[in-house]
Each structure stands twice: as structure tokens, then as C-alpha cells.
Amino acid sequence: MHTLADLRAGKLAGLQRLTLSCDLAEFPVEIFSLSDTLEVLDLSGNRLTDLPADLHRLKHLKILFCSNNPFTRLPEALGQCEELFFVGFKACKIAEVSPRALPPKLRSLVLTDNCIEALPDELGQRQYLQKLMLAGNRLQSLPESLAACQRLELVRISANDIRQLPHWLLKMPALAWLAFAGNPLNDIHTETPIRQIPWSQLTLHQVLGEGASGVIQQGQWADEHGTLQEVAVKRYKGDLTSDGSPLNEMAACIAAGKHRNLIPIEGQIVGHPQAARGLVMQLISPTFITLARPPSLESCTRDVYIGTRLSPATVKRMASGIASACRHLHARGINHGDLYAHNILWEETGESLLGDFGAAAFYPDEETGQILQRIEVRAFGILLGELLACCEGDEGETAALRELQTRCVQGDVASRPGFAEIEQRLAADGISG
Structure with missing residues (x-):
């Protein structure tokens, strides 16, 4: 955390990342003194309602956090920031999103917990868009133009007023992580008895x-x-x-x-x-540890592995165990929605546990559920690719897994295998979870 006094005194010259949370009601013009170096700006937790029209003077700005401020509209100044790719305005009071507020290189848009009823069609023109987080708004639909965003991988639309998942969304070739619980979708879940x-x-x-x-x-x-x-x-x-x-x-x-x-x-x-x-x-044994760290701002939708090295046997065992868990969930009409290494605990033997159901949702209907399963299979395929990247085995030892991984991440959603087939394929290869 930095202070406005230090910024005004010139003590923060050359800074690449600036965090100011000091009850600001207006954007401090002194921030422009960092225009030659500033890449990350965090103004969360203030009283801001707008940003200056010349925000683009921060010519190296890539990441902007403005959560927990009383904005009622997404500032149009963002659209002029040529290098800005991450925009985070969580828990504001935003009701209006102008097409002029969308930066050209937008990859991650976080508008969770606002008052948004509609998004502009121009959002579909942001070809780099990978992550779209819209939980807790008032959306009844998504712009169909988003179908053009072929790189879109993660979508969070939970707790809105969406009555049907768009058909085009379920066909998106890169989509792997989808959260949609808390919408009036008439899901087929019945309450499960528990002690x-x-x-x-x-x-x-x-x-x-x-x-x-x-x-x-x-x-x-x-x-x-x-x-x-x-x-x-x-x-x-x-x-x-x-x-x-x-x-x-x-x-x-x-x-x-x-x-x-x-x-x-x-x-x-x-x-x-x-x-x-x-x-x-x-209580899980402390011998289990988290497989990877969550995605960074730069990696966007990809977990971060720190020095992880795996044997071919460990990769196979983990792949089989997680595929089996996913098959079990989908057989119960549950879409996990956040199938990531950072939600997996593992031991060196390859024993693994899938956790964190924060993005989970029940099938709206069985037909849609089968498509949702193939979307989650892509997430599994990405995970398998990451495990293979950490694998110390040669190509001959991992050839079958690599072929399976390719099938799981293919762009044609309907052509991907289901989790039952994946589990059978792994078992046929002499692998048990």
C-alpha cells in the first residue's frame, strides 16, 4: 500500500505498480507523474465515481483495479488506453457499460456484484477476450456478438436473471470454465439428504x-x-x-x-x-498439498506451477483420479465449473482430491448437461496438458496421454469424449485412479 503523501513528494518515481486506498473522491493528478513506468494501478476501496478523460496518458497501463468504489457507469476513459488488458470493477454500483469504455486489448473483464442489466454488442469485437466475470448482476441475456470472441475461456454469470444458457455460448471452441448457478434455469436438482x-x-x-x-x-x-x-x-x-x-x-x-x-x-x-x-x-492429511497456484494477472486463465516435476506414473494416476471424480459429478448432474490444478490436492504417489465447489452448478436439463460435460472436458484437457508439461517421461511413455489430451481440447465441443469414455480409456491403458 502506498500513500498519497509519498506520491506527491515524488518518492514513488519509477513505480510500476501503485496501490492507493485512502478515501479518494477524485483521481489524483499526481499519478500522471508515473506515466513512463506505471503498468498496474489499484484504486480499490475509495469513493471514486469517474476517471479522467485523459487516463490514456498512462501509456503503459495494463492492469486497473477499481473495485469497491461507487461508480455507476464503467468509465469511458478506459477505451482509450491502448495497452490496458485487465479491467476490474467488482462491487461498485455500475449499471451502464458503454461500448466506448472497452479497451482494444481487453483480455479480462471483472464486473462482479454490480447492477448491470445489459452489455453492449461491441463487447464481441474484443478479439483478445479470455475471461468474463459477471456474477451478481441483473443480466437476462448476454450479447450474441460474444460468439465472435473465439478465445473466450472462462465465463462467470452466476446470480443473474438468465433463464436459458445461450446456445452459441455452449458451442464456444475455447470455453472451459463456466459458472451459472443462481439463475432461474429450472435446474433438475433435488435436495440431497445429509447428516x-x-x-x-x-x-x-x-x-x-x-x-x-x-x-x-x-x-x-x-x-x-x-x-x-x-x-x-x-x-x-x-x-x-x-x-x-x-x-x-x-x-x-x-x-x-x-x-x-x-x-x-x-x-x-x-x-x-x-x-x-x-x-x-x-481432515485431510498434511501430506496432500495444492498442485498449483491460481492464474496470475499475466497468465489470465492458466495456473502457475512452481518447479513441479512428475513421473509418467504420477501423471497417469492423477489424470485417472480426477477424470473419475468428474465422471461421478456429471453422473449426478453437477458441473464443477472450476476444474483447475489450484483446486486439487495431491501426494507424490499421484493420489488426488478435487475440491472447491464455488463455481459448481446443477444441470438445467439433461441435454444441456451433456454439452456442459464436454465443456468441462476441455478444462480437464488443459489440466492434463499442464501435467504433461511437468512430466519427466519421454514421448513414448506419454504418447497415449497426449493423444487423449488433444481430443479433449479440440474446438468442436460435440466431438470431445465424455468423462466415462476418458476414464475407460485411461483404465484400458493400464491406469487405475
Whole structure:
């Protein structure tokens, strides 16, 4: 975090990334003193309602965060910024998105938790668009022109007013990650029975992790028979996340049921003094670690691996386990929506666990579900390609996996294999998950 005083004193000269959150009501003109170097500007958490018309003077600006400001319209000044590719205006009050506000090199557009009812057709002219995050708005449809965005890979449209997934969207050749829960789609889900665990039976200890949807703590569960069990307890927040509603996430976790490659759920919390919702899960061994880091601003839709090296046997075992988990989910009418390495825990043996159901959604209908499965297969194919890139085996050892990976990521959605076929293919190759 930087200060306005340091900026005005010239102490930040040459800065490439600037973060100012100091109750700003107007854009500080002193920021223009960094026009020769500034690439990332974060003005989140202020009181801004507009940006200067000459914002393009920041000629190297690539990334702009302006979340949690009372903007009512996406500033048109953005459209003149030639190098700007990431635009983030989450949790503002934006109701209007002008075509003049869309920069020419736009790759990531984050407008989560606003008041947007419609998007301009000109959005479909942004040929570099890869990530579109629109959860928590008032959209009833998406512009059909987006069908021209052939690089579009990740779409978040949860918690809107969309009554049918567009046919053109389901045919997008690069689309791999789609979140759409919380729309009036008449999904075919029925509530899944689950054990009810009284809050009074739980004792909480240290925090294991905290994300946008909730907090996970290690705890101890003493059931009605006095049996003690070490568990992980996740309490959900009520706030909207970039993926959708945490309560939709909880419903998908429960409906997923048991599978050896999913984190096991013991039950649902009842009787919390503040009526908080939550789940009790099995405590996972610390030998399991996260496979990769989430995408960076530069990698956009691709996870970041740090020095990961895998044997061919490990790759095969992980691929088989995750394919099996996905087959299980889709058989239950669940689209995971966020099939990424950063949502997978693994051991060196190749044992793996798929988690994080924040983007999960139930099939609107069976026919659409079969298409959704092929979209998720592309995400699996991208993951498999990343595992193969980390693999130390030679081409002969991985030839069958590479051929399978190519089939999974092909542009023709209908021609991709389903997860049952993928699992069978891996098993036929002598692989067990």
C-alpha cells in the first residue's frame, strides 16, 4: 500500500505498480507523474465515481483495479488506453457499460456484484477476450456478438436473471470454465439428504484457510456417543463471490456425495448461534498439498506451477483420479465449473482430491448437461496438458496421454469424449485412479 503523501513528494518515481486506498473522491493528478513506468494501478476501496478523460496518458497501463468504489457507469476513459488488458470493477454500483469504455486489448473483464442489466454488442469485437466475470448482476441475456470472441475461456454469470444458457455460448471452441448457478434455469436438482451435526458437538481450533466463500478451521467433533474425530469445519459467508453464492456451493458439495477423489463430507452444521451455514469435512492429511497456484494477472486463465516435476506414473494416476471424480459429478448432474490444478490436492504417489465447489452448478436439463460435460472436458484437457508439461517421461511413455489430451481440447465441443469414455480409456491403458 502506498500513500498519497509519498506520491506527491515524488518518492514513488519509477513505480510500476501503485496501490492507493485512502478515501479518494477524485483521481489524483499526481499519478500522471508515473506515466513512463506505471503498468498496474489499484484504486480499490475509495469513493471514486469517474476517471479522467485523459487516463490514456498512462501509456503503459495494463492492469486497473477499481473495485469497491461507487461508480455507476464503467468509465469511458478506459477505451482509450491502448495497452490496458485487465479491467476490474467488482462491487461498485455500475449499471451502464458503454461500448466506448472497452479497451482494444481487453483480455479480462471483472464486473462482479454490480447492477448491470445489459452489455453492449461491441463487447464481441474484443478479439483478445479470455475471461468474463459477471456474477451478481441483473443480466437476462448476454450479447450474441460474444460468439465472435473465439478465445473466450472462462465465463462467470452466476446470480443473474438468465433463464436459458445461450446456445452459441455452449458451442464456444475455447470455453472451459463456466459458472451459472443462481439463475432461474429450472435446474433438475433435488435436495440431497445429509447428516445434521449440532454446533454444540464441535470444538474449533486453528484456521486452515480462508477464501471468498468462507473460513475453514481444524476442529474436533464429539458425536452423540462421545466418539471424538478430528475434522475440518467450513463456515460459509453470505457474501457473493466472483464465482457465485456460497450457499449454491454448499448445495453442490452435499449433492456430490462420496468419491475417493473428492474431499469427504461428514455432515451439515445446525444450531449455530448466529445461524451460520457450514459443513463438517474429513481432515485431510498434511501430506496432500495444492498442485498449483491460481492464474496470475499475466497468465489470465492458466495456473502457475512452481518447479513441479512428475513421473509418467504420477501423471497417469492423477489424470485417472480426477477424470473419475468428474465422471461421478456429471453422473449426478453437477458441473464443477472450476476444474483447475489450484483446486486439487495431491501426494507424490499421484493420489488426488478435487475440491472447491464455488463455481459448481446443477444441470438445467439433461441435454444441456451433456454439452456442459464436454465443456468441462476441455478444462480437464488443459489440466492434463499442464501435467504433461511437468512430466519427466519421454514421448513414448506419454504418447497415449497426449493423444487423449488433444481430443479433449479440440474446438468442436460435440466431438470431445465424455468423462466415462476418458476414464475407460485411461483404465484400458493400464491406469487405475
